[in-house]
Structures are given as structure tokens and as C-alpha cells.
Amino acid sequence: MTIGTVKKPKVVISNNLVVFGGSNQNWLPAIECAGWLCHRCYDLRTAETLLLEIGPCIGVVDLSHDDFSIHGFSVMVNRNKQVRWIAIVRDEQLVNEAIGQFIVNFCLDYFSVPIPPEQLLQTIGHQIGMLNLERQVWPQLGNFGQQGLQGSTAVMKKLRDQVKRIALSDVSVVISGEIGTGKILVADAIFKASARAKQQVIRVNCETMTADWMIDTDNGTQSIFEAANNGVLVLEEFTLLTDACQQSLYQVLADGRYCDTDGNTLSVDMRVISLTHHSPEHLVTLTTLRRELYFRLNVVSITVPPLRERSNDIIFLAEFLLLKYARQYNSVAKYLSEQAQSMLLQYPWPGNVQELICQIKRAVLLAENKCIEADQLDIPRLIDDKLSLKKVREESERNALLTVLENNKGQISAAARELGVSRATMYRLLNKHELIPPSRCFRQSHA
Structure with missing residues (x-):
């Protein structure tokens, strides 16, 4: 037999x-x-x-x-x-x-x-x-774009369950999480699973928003509230809104109406999803955030877990990303060595999923063999057991910033977009680690 x-x-x-x-x-x-x-x-x-x-x-x-x-x-x-x-x-x-x-x-x-x-x-x-x-x-290659919501750990199963339940309602949502955790992916998942999935979704960079809430669209200059009417408004780093912006947004949400450029009062029906890198505990202490606006935006909240709390997902995500980028860049890379996997598991990942993406993408691009070895990963070696976790995280954060700057040829605006943070946050991080690039080396983009 x-x-x-x-x-x-x-x-x-x-x-x-x-x-x-x-x-x-x-x-x-x-x-x-x-x-x-x-x-x-x-x-x-x-x-x-x-x-x-x-x-x-x-x-x-x-x-x-x-x-x-x-x-x-x-x-x-x-x-x-x-x-x-x-x-x-x-x-x-x-x-x-x-x-x-x-x-x-x-x-x-x-x-x-x-x-x-x-x-x-x-x-x-x-x-x-x-x-x-x-x-x-490539049997393991799934659909692209959702790697931030993949994983079998309890925290990710809980996150996916929250997304499904919240998507069915139409309430305002605040999504918090560290830099690079995939907050925008969670917002997209809520939108796609909601009754408004076939409507418009308008994303706003709150750092640059003006009090009139006007933007340039394919239809010319238009009110954001008009563009998002019947759809979804996503506020990226909503705590960076000026006080004038906060006041006008609160008025629109409270009244359900706004005035167009001709002075006409129009009704507006939109769902608001707000993103922030601040923790829920820190949000309630921010003196720059209007209490009345915060409570209107925060009907329900979701916290996206950092990668260090998802250790069982790290290798799964890394192998998924390796397959994805090997195909995209026509690389010979096929798998990670045991030493490389061990290094990925020991690293604290201050830049979370976004930093993991940068690391795997870099390794795939430079790969000369099917196996990616530990020394091909640009990750600090954790040799000194006495090295404090704070120092490790600071070193990791600095390396993550250097990697994303390198990936974007020194363009700070582009690097900030890749990390999913505002330019102001990016500058604060660069100042913290003394990484503000001189103009002769890096060209800053104001796009």
C-alpha cells in the first residue's frame, strides 16, 4: 500500500x-x-x-x-x-x-x-x-493592502472583531495607535465594511487644514463637508487641528449643516473617523483639544496594537511581505534564515508594521540569494543584556527614521506620509534624534 x-x-x-x-x-x-x-x-x-x-x-x-x-x-x-x-x-x-x-x-x-x-x-x-x-x-501570495490587519494573535482577532461590529453602525470613531501600526488600514476596513462603502471617503491632513474647510478637488475648490456628504470623512492626526478648525467642525457636527461659499445653508450627513498617535489616556489630558469636539468624535474608540504585542504574527507578516516584494521587484529572495527570524522576534519594533515593511523591502531589494540572512537586516544587535529597553527603543526609533528617510531620498514630507504621521510629528522625531538633514543632502518637499 x-x-x-x-x-x-x-x-x-x-x-x-x-x-x-x-x-x-x-x-x-x-x-x-x-x-x-x-x-x-x-x-x-x-x-x-x-x-x-x-x-x-x-x-x-x-x-x-x-x-x-x-x-x-x-x-x-x-x-x-x-x-x-x-x-x-x-x-x-x-x-x-x-x-x-x-x-x-x-x-x-x-x-x-x-x-x-x-x-x-x-x-x-x-x-x-x-x-x-x-x-x-506563489501560493502564499494573497491580496495586497491589508497586511496591517493580518495575524492570528488574540489582539488582532479582537481588532478585526471590533472593526466588523463598528462598521455596521454609523457612529463616529477614534482610532489610536503608535506610529506605523496601520491606523489608516483600520479606517479603510471600517469604511469598506460599512453601508457607506459605495460613497466617497475624504481624507484630511489636519495639520494643514484651514478654518474654512475648503479643498481642491476635480470639481474645483470645494467644501470638505460637501465632498464628504453621504460618505466618510477621515481626519488624520485630528489633534493637530487649529482651534478655529475645531470650532467650525464642532458646529457642523452639532448642527448637521454648513454654509457653502454662496452663503447657502446645506444639510450634511457624514461619518467621521479620526486617527491619532496619542493614547486614549493622553487624549483626555490634551489642553489643545476642545472637550466638546473630542466627545462628539469619540463615540467609540479602537486602539491598534503595536507590533511588539503581536510577537506571534511577526514571522507570518515578514514572510508575507517577503513574497509580496520579491514578486514586485523580481527578486531571488524566497525565505528568511533561522537567525534572521530570531532577530526579527527579538527586536522591539518602535516603527511597528511600517518599520517591518521597510526592513523587508530593503532586504529583498539587496538580496543576492534565496535566503535572507540576519546580517542583511538593518537591525541593531541586542548584545548587551544590560542595555535598557528605553535605549533599545530609542536606537530602534532612530534607525527606523533613517530607513524611511533613505527610502524617500531625504524628502521629509514623503517620509512622514510613509510612516503615517504629520510633518510636524516627523520634525519632532528628527529633532529628538538630531537627524534634521542639511539642505545640501536632503531636499525637503512641501507638497
């Missing part, structure tokens, strides 16, 4: 086709008749939500009508590398430098209008076959 291993069934990617932009696509009926499930979307937020839900799939972007920003779409495409894109253009558009660069950088193929359905069907059929082959070669 021969005992063999039972083969797991292969995960086959469904024939999902995401079509962005354009109208009156006369080739769509032929594609649908061939068994493809076609999803139409016309704005970036809808597209991003849809792509995260579907996972690996084929995308067709119709550039022929010039009805959206190619730059904005490029940013979204760059975040969703699990999608294989095919472009539709007019012949005369191929001389446009921006469109040409987009097709070369992000698309596997392009078609000129009018579209030959048979050729398009053959192309997308081949690409879904490539995706299935890729999934077979």
Missing part, C-alpha cells in the same frame, strides 16, 4: 474584468457572453475599493475619452499591482508623453479604437491564465 500526500486543490482566479472609464463600450457584450464578469467603475475610490475586494484580476482602462486624471489613476494602479492592465486609446493619443509613459510603465498591452472584440478576448484570456499560473507558483 502506497501512502501519498493529498494535493490541495488549486485556487483558480475567477474571470473578473474591471473596466475603468469610458462609456458605450460596444465590445462588452461579446466579453460577457464569453463568461467574463465585467465590473464598471468611473471614479478612483470606487475602483480602489473594487480591486481590493476582487483581488488579482484583469483591468481595462479606457483612456480614449480623456475623462479622468492619468496621474491619479497611475497612483492607484501603482498601489494595486495584483491587476494586469490593458489600455484603450485613440491612435493620436500615442504621441502624448504622459499616456505613452503610463502604457509602458503599467500596461501589458493596448488596443486602439475601434476595439476588435476577438483580439481583446484572446488577450485577456491569456492574461487570466498567467495570473492563475502566478498564483500556482
Whole structure:
């Protein structure tokens, strides 16, 4: 009697086709008749939500009508590398430098209008076959974008349960957590699981917000409350709002109304999700935060656990990230050595998941062999047992800042965005560790 291993069934990617932009696509009926499930979307937020839900799939972007920003779409495409894109253009558009660069950088193929359905069907059929082959070669590679909510530890199971329950309601939420814990991922998860998932989500950098709450949108200068009406308003580092901003926001939330630029009073219905690196205990002591606004925002609160409290998840996350970035950067790296894993487990991770991402990404980019060794990780060695935890964390924090500055070529604004903190917080951290870069070395961005 021969005992063999039972083969797991292969995960086959469904024939999902995401079509962005354009109208009156006369080739769509032929594609649908061939068994493809076609999803139409016309704005970036809808597209991003849809792509995260579907996972690996084929995308067709119709550039022929010039009805959206190619730059904005490029940013979204760059975040969703699990999608294989095919472009539709007019012949005369191929001389446009921006469109040409987009097709070369992000698309596997392009078609000129009018579209030959048979050729398009053959192309997308081949690409879904490539995706299935890729999934077979990389079986552990899941959907991107949610690594901050993954994990099997009790604190992460509790967090996911809180997200599910809170998403079903429509109350205001405060999400607190240390730098790099993934607060924005939690906010996105609440939004996507809520009844407002198909509406707008507006993110606000509270440090730069003015008391009139006006922003520049594709529709011109617009009130944030108008843009977020019926949707969700996400306040990033809400404790940095000026007193005037806090006062005007409180008035809008209390009255459920705001005045537009023409002086008209309009009703507003929006859910507010507020993010902060301050602990709940520290929030109630902040003298710069209006009590009445805080209690209106903090109907329910969530604390995202730091990575050091999720030690059983560290190797799981590291291996997930290794597979992700090895694929993205076409690296030979496949696994972590035992010594590398031990080092990851001993490190206190002051920069949390974001710092782990930076470490793995750097190791993958520099890898020359399949195995990533401990000396390829830019992590301080914890040799002196007498070294205090405070000193270890300070050294770790300093190294995390150096890493993120290096990743962003010294641009402080970009580094702050990667860490998920405001520029003011970034400058405070850099000053603390005497890392303010001289202008001749680093160019600061004020974008």
C-alpha cells in the first residue's frame, strides 16, 4: 500500500474584468457572453475599493475619452499591482508623453479604437491564465493592502472583531495607535465594511487644514463637508487641528449643516473617523483639544496594537511581505534564515508594521540569494543584556527614521506620509534624534 500526500486543490482566479472609464463600450457584450464578469467603475475610490475586494484580476482602462486624471489613476494602479492592465486609446493619443509613459510603465498591452472584440478576448484570456499560473507558483501570495490587519494573535482577532461590529453602525470613531501600526488600514476596513462603502471617503491632513474647510478637488475648490456628504470623512492626526478648525467642525457636527461659499445653508450627513498617535489616556489630558469636539468624535474608540504585542504574527507578516516584494521587484529572495527570524522576534519594533515593511523591502531589494540572512537586516544587535529597553527603543526609533528617510531620498514630507504621521510629528522625531538633514543632502518637499 502506497501512502501519498493529498494535493490541495488549486485556487483558480475567477474571470473578473474591471473596466475603468469610458462609456458605450460596444465590445462588452461579446466579453460577457464569453463568461467574463465585467465590473464598471468611473471614479478612483470606487475602483480602489473594487480591486481590493476582487483581488488579482484583469483591468481595462479606457483612456480614449480623456475623462479622468492619468496621474491619479497611475497612483492607484501603482498601489494595486495584483491587476494586469490593458489600455484603450485613440491612435493620436500615442504621441502624448504622459499616456505613452503610463502604457509602458503599467500596461501589458493596448488596443486602439475601434476595439476588435476577438483580439481583446484572446488577450485577456491569456492574461487570466498567467495570473492563475502566478498564483500556482506563489501560493502564499494573497491580496495586497491589508497586511496591517493580518495575524492570528488574540489582539488582532479582537481588532478585526471590533472593526466588523463598528462598521455596521454609523457612529463616529477614534482610532489610536503608535506610529506605523496601520491606523489608516483600520479606517479603510471600517469604511469598506460599512453601508457607506459605495460613497466617497475624504481624507484630511489636519495639520494643514484651514478654518474654512475648503479643498481642491476635480470639481474645483470645494467644501470638505460637501465632498464628504453621504460618505466618510477621515481626519488624520485630528489633534493637530487649529482651534478655529475645531470650532467650525464642532458646529457642523452639532448642527448637521454648513454654509457653502454662496452663503447657502446645506444639510450634511457624514461619518467621521479620526486617527491619532496619542493614547486614549493622553487624549483626555490634551489642553489643545476642545472637550466638546473630542466627545462628539469619540463615540467609540479602537486602539491598534503595536507590533511588539503581536510577537506571534511577526514571522507570518515578514514572510508575507517577503513574497509580496520579491514578486514586485523580481527578486531571488524566497525565505528568511533561522537567525534572521530570531532577530526579527527579538527586536522591539518602535516603527511597528511600517518599520517591518521597510526592513523587508530593503532586504529583498539587496538580496543576492534565496535566503535572507540576519546580517542583511538593518537591525541593531541586542548584545548587551544590560542595555535598557528605553535605549533599545530609542536606537530602534532612530534607525527606523533613517530607513524611511533613505527610502524617500531625504524628502521629509514623503517620509512622514510613509510612516503615517504629520510633518510636524516627523520634525519632532528628527529633532529628538538630531537627524534634521542639511539642505545640501536632503531636499525637503512641501507638497
